[in-house]
Amino acid sequence: METVRAAERALMARLPEGGALMQRAAAGLAAACAELLGRVYGSRVVLLVGSGDNGGDALYAGARLARRGAGVTAVLLTPERAHAGGLGALRRAGGSVAASEAAGELIGRADLVVDGIVGIGGKGGLRPEAEALADAARRSRAAVVAVDLPSGIEADTGEVRGAAVRADLTVTFGTYKPGLLIDPAREYAGVVRLVDIGLELPAEGELQALQHADVARLLPMPAGESDKYRRGVVGIAAGSARYPGAAVLAVSGALRGGAGAVRYVGPAGEAVIARFPETLVSDRGPRKAGRVQAWVVGPGAGDDVATVAEVLEADVPVLLDADGLRLAERDAVRGRTAPTLMTPHAGEAAALLGVRREEVEGARLAAVRELAAVYRATVLLKGSTTLVADAGGGAVRVNATGTSWLATAGSGDVLSGLAGSLLASGLPAVDAGSAAAYLHGLAGRFAAEGAPVGAHDVAARIPQAWRDVRAL
Template identity: 85%
Template sequence: MRTAYSVETVRTAERELMARLPEGALMQRAAAGLAAACAELLGRVYGSRVVLLIGSGDNGGDALYAGARLARRGAGVTAVLLAPERTHAGGLAALRRAGGTSAAPAAAERLIRRADLVVDGIVGIGGKGGLRPDAAPLAELAADSRAAVVAVDLPSGIEADTGEVLGAAVRADLTVTFGTHKPGLLIDPAREYAGSVRLVDIGLELPAEAELEALQHTDVAARLPVPGAASDKYRRGVVGIAAGSARYPGAAVLAVSGALRGGAGAVRYVGPAADAVIARFPETLVSGQGPARAGRVQAWVVGPGAGDDASAVAEVLAAEVPVLVDADGLRLADRDAVRARSAPTLMTPHAGEAAALLGVSREAVEGARLASVRELAGLYEATVLLKGATTLVADARGGAARVNSTGTAWLATAGSGDVLSGLAGSLLAAGLSALDAGSAAAYLHGLAGRFAADGAPAGAHDVAAAIPDAWRDVRD
C-alpha cells in the first residue's frame, strides 16, 4: 500500500531523524536519490545540459547538491538563483566546486531552451498559493522547452496536503519525492502536474496511520471475497439492485452487470426494468413488490437511472443492511434518513452531484477534491466515494482517506458509474466494509476500464465484461 503524509507529519519525522544524524546527512541522502533519478532520466550524463531552478528552501539545497553530483559526472550544470541572498550556501558551494555555475533569472530563457534537463527546486512542501510572479515565467519556459522537467519532492506551486493548484505551478515529467508520498502527488488536480513519481527512502519513521492511502494489487487481493467449500449463493451474499426506470432501463442492466461480477452469490432486482434485466441476465432474481418486500439481501444499491422514484430510495434507506446510493438516489435521499442509519452507507457521487449536495459549484469540488469528499462524508455521516480521474473514498469516522488512479479517460462514458455501483454493492453484500468495498471496487473498475479500452473507445458493457479479467489480474 502506498501511503501519503501531511507536511506537518513529514517535518516532525525529519526533525527527529536529523537530531540523530550528522549535520547535513539527511540532505545528502535526498540529493543522492535525486541525482540518481536525474541520471537515469538523462541516460547519458556526460555532456548533457542541466539547469537548476533554485529558490530559498531546503529543496533548493537538495537540487544544488544533486547538481554537484551530476557535474562531477561531466554534465554542464547551471543554477538559476531566484533569491541569491537566501540560496542554500553549502549546496551552492558544492556545485561550484564540482564545476557548476550560477546565473541570474534574466539568463533563464536562454539556458532553459538549450537544456536537456530542468530541475525544479523553487518551492518546498510548505509552499502556498501557487508560484510567485518572478517564478511563474520559469515554469512556463520549462513546460514549453524540449527539456525533461524533474521536480524536487513535489512540483513547485501545488498544495502538498490537499492536491489543490491555486496559481501557477511547475509541470513535471518526473517528481522525486523523499521519505513518503505527499497527498498532493496522488490527488487531482495536482497529480497531473507531478508526472511519474519516484519515492526515495531517506529513513523517516512515520506513524502507522497516514493521511492518505492508495491500495495496490496485493491490498485489493487480500480484501476480495473467495468462496469456500461450504459456500452457497446465500452464504456468499445477495445484493439487491433498485434501479432503472421507463426512461433509463439501461442503468438497471448495467448496475446488475457490475453486481453479477462483484463476488456476491446472487443479485436480486427490483424496479420497472425487469424485462430488460432478465433478457440480458436471466440468472437475476426479480421481484415486482418493491425493496421492502423483495426478499432477503445483504446489501442494497439504489439510484442508478431511478428518475423520480423517491419511494424506492426511502425503502432502501430504511433497511438494516449496508446501502450504496448513487445517481438519482443521491438527489432523492433524505439527509436525515441517511444520518439516522445504523448500517453502513456508501455514497458514490461524481463532482457535479457532490457539488449539488454541498451547495457549491462543480469547479469548487474539482479544485478541492480531498476537502470536498471529507466534508460530504461528515455532512451525511456516511462513506463517500467521489468519482473522477482519481477516485477518493473517505469515511465519516475520519482516518486515512483512500485514493485510486487505476482508471483511464476512456471510463468517462455513459453507464460506467452504474457498473461501478453494482460492483461495489456486490462487495458490500459479500461482507466488505463500506471503505473497502468502495476502494476495491474503484480499483477493479479502473483496471477493467483499461483492459476494455486498450487504447480505444469502450462502452460501459465492455467495462463490466472486463471485470473478471481485472479480478484475475489482481488475484494472480
Template identity: 80%
Template sequence: MRTAYSVEKVRAAERELMARLPEGALMQRAAAGLAAACADVLGRVYGSRVVLLVGSGDNGGDALYAGARLARRGAGVSAVLLSPERVHAGGLAALRRAGGRAVGTDGAEELIERADLVVDGIVGIGGKGGLRPHAVPLAAAAERSRAVVVAVDVPSGVDVDTGEVRGVALRADLTVTFGTHKPGLLIDPAREYAGLVRLVDIGLELAEEQAELEALQHADVARLLPVPRAESDKYRRGVVGIAAGSARYPGAAVLAVAGALRGGAGAVRYVGPAGSAVIARFPETLVSDRGPKHAGRVQAWVTGPGAGDDAATVGEVLAADVPVLIDADGLRLTDAAAVRARRAPTLMTPHAGEAAALLGVEREEVESARLAAARELAERYGATVLLKGSTTLVAEPGGGPVRVNPTGTSWLATAGSGDVLSGLAGSLLAAGLSARDAGSVGAYLHGLAGRFAAGAETGPGGGAAPVGAHDVASAIPRAWRDVVREVGV
C-alpha cells in the first residue's frame, strides 16, 4: 500500500531524523536520489544542458547539490536564482566548485528553452497559492521548451496537502519526491502537474495510521477479494439486490447487474421495471417486480442508477437493515437525515456534479478541491463516500486516511460506467466487505477493467481505443485474475 502524509507530519519526521544524523546528511541523501533520477532521464549526462530553477530554502538546496553531482559528470549546469539573497549557500558553493554557474532571471527564459533538462526547485512542500509573479515566465518557458522537467519533491505552485492548484503551477514530466508520497501527488488537479512520480527513500519513519491518504496496490486488493470456500453456496457467498432502472433508463439496470454479477456475490436479485431487459441479457439474475421488501433475502442493496423519480423504491431500500450503496438518481432522492438515521453501513458514490448538488456548491469547487469535498460529504451524511472522477476518493466519517484509487483511466468517462461500478461495489458489500473496502476494491477493479477494455494498460500511446460500459463490465474478470495472479493467490 502506498501512503501519503501531510506537510506537518513529513516535517516532524524530518526533524526527528536530522537530530540523529550529521548536519546536511539528509539533504545529501535527497540530492543523490534526485541526481540519479535526472541522470536516468538524460541517458547521457556528459555534454547535456541542465537548468536549475532555484528558490529559497532546502528545496533549492536539493536542486543545487543535485546539479553539482551532474556537473561533476560533465553536464553544463546553470542555476537560475529566483531569490539570490536567500539561496542555500552550501548548495550554491558546491555547484560552483563542480563547474556549474549561477545566473539571475534576466535572460533565463532563453536558457531554459535551450535546455535538455529543467529541474524545478522553486518551491517546496510548504508552498501555497500558486507561483509568485516573477516565477511565472520561467514556468511558461519550461512548458515551451523541449526539455524534460523534473520537479524536486513536488511541482512548484501546487498545494501539497490538498491537491488544489490555486494559481499558476509548473508542470513536470517527472516528480522526484523524498521519504514518502504527499497528498498532492495523488489527487487531481495537482496530480496532473506531477507527471510520473519517483519515490526516493531517505530514511523517514512514519506510522501508517497517521497517513492522510492510502492507495491500494495489487497485494492489498488480493487480500480483500472474497474467495468461495469448499462449503460455500450462492447464499453463503452473499446476495446483492439491485433496485435500479426505469422505463426511460432500462440500460442502467442492465449495467448495474452486469457489474454485480462479476463482483463476488453468489447471486443477484433485481427489482424494478427493467426486469425483461435484465433477464434477456443475464438470465441468471433473480428478478422480481414486487418491490425491495418482497424480493427475498439480500446481504446488500444497490439503489439509484437510472431510477428517475422513483423516491418510494429508494426510500424502501434505505429502510433495509443491510448495507446500501446509493448512486445516481438515488443521491438526489434522499437526504442527509435519512442516511444518518441508518444503522447499517451506507456507501454513496457521487460524481463531481452530484457531489456539488449534495453540498450546495458549484461543480468547479468540487473538482478543484476533491479531498475537501469527499471529507465534507462523509461527515455531513455520516456515510462512506466514493467520489468518482479523475482521481476517485473513498472517505469515511470521523476522519482517518482517505483512499485514492490509482488505476483509473480517462477512457472510463463513458455513459453507464458508473452503473457498472455501483453493481460491482454493491456485490462486494454483499460478499462481506466493509463499505470502505467495497468502494476501494470496486474502484480498483473497475479502473483496471477500464484499462484492459481500452487497451490502455500499456500506458500513453499504447494503442488505447474508446470503449462502452459493457466492455468495462466484461473486462472485470480479467482485472480480478490479474490482481490475484500477480500475488500468487
C-alpha cells in the first residue's frame, strides 16, 4: 500500500490546504451511502470512527448525510484521537456523538452503519472493542458500508488474521486494494465501488485485474490466410479407463479456445470421438501423436507417470493440471526451457508446497507467488478469485468473473483445455492463463444464471463469452 500512500502524498501536495482530498473521498462515500439508503431524510446512520483518515472520511460523509436530514451518530473508539475537522463538521451539520457503551443499542436501531474504524494501515484483525462493534453490525438489520476497505482485513494480501467487519458495500478510493480482490478478504467486502479522487498511480502495480478490453486484445483471431495448422494445434493427454469424462471435458474446452485443431492422446479416444468427431485421436503416446504447439496433461490421468514425463520433455508450452501436478517431478518442471503453466486448486497447491490447505486458502497471494518461484512456472491458482503469477515475478493477475456454481466436477478440465488451446495459438503462459480464467468465469455466469450447471454447460457457453468480450 506504500504506492497508494505515495500517490496520496503527491496529490495532497498539489491541492489547496484544508483537507481537499478527504473532502473528495467523503463526497463519494456520502453519495454511495445515500444511494444505498434510497431515502436519506429521516434515516438513522451510525458512524464507527477510528483515529485515522478513514474515521475522518466517515465523519465528513456523515456531515453531508446529516445536512440532508439523516439522524447521524458517531461512535468514537478513541475520542481523543478523532479527526478534529471531521468531528466539527458533523456537529455543525446537526450530528451527534455517543459513548461506545451505547453503540450496541444505536446499531440495533440503525438503517446504515459506516465502518471507518481502520484504514489500509491496519494489521492483524480488530481489537476487542472494535470486534464487538463489528459483531453488533453483523447481527443488526442495518446495511454496512466500509470506508476504503472493511476494517480488520489485510489490505496488501487479502488475508484475514482475526476479526473483521463484513460489509454489504465497500467504497474505495483511487484504486482497488488487493484485499478487495483476493479471498478470503474479498468475501468481507461485499459490492465494491471505486471513487476517483485524482490519484496518479504507476501503470504497473503489484496486482492487475483484466477487463473486457484487455482480454479482447489478447484473444487470437484467424487471418485470411490462416489454416488449422497455422492457428495452432493443442495436444490433450488426459483421461483414463476410470475417468474418460475428464478427457472429453478437456477437449471440449480446447475446441473452443482458438487453436485450429485438437490432438487427443490417451485411453479415452472412443469417448472423445463419439462426442467430438473433429478431434485428431492417437493411441501411440505423446511423442508419436504428431506435431503440436502446446500440450495439456493430467486431467483424469490416474497414475500414468510415463505420459506426464514424456509431455514434460517436449519443447513446447505445457499445461499441468490435476493428476499431472501430482505426478510431475519438481526438477522436471523446473528444468524446462519452454513455458509451463500449472493450474492447481488450493488443495493441490498445498500438496505441492508441503503445507496445509488452510494455509493456502488464508494466504492465496503468497501461495501463488511461492509456487511460481519454486517451480519456475506460471501458476494459475483456482478459486472464487483466480490468481495468475508469472514465473518471472511481476504483477499477479486476479480474475473474479466466475460464479460459485463453477465449483462443479469437471469445470477445471474445461479450463485446462481452454487455456491449453490459447497456449497453442501463441499466447504467453500468463496471458493464456489470464484470458482462459476470464472467459471460463464469464461462461460459467452465462451458463448458470443463478442455477446449478454441469461442466459441459460451461464449455458450451465459451463462444458466448468470447463474443461478449469481443463486442466492445
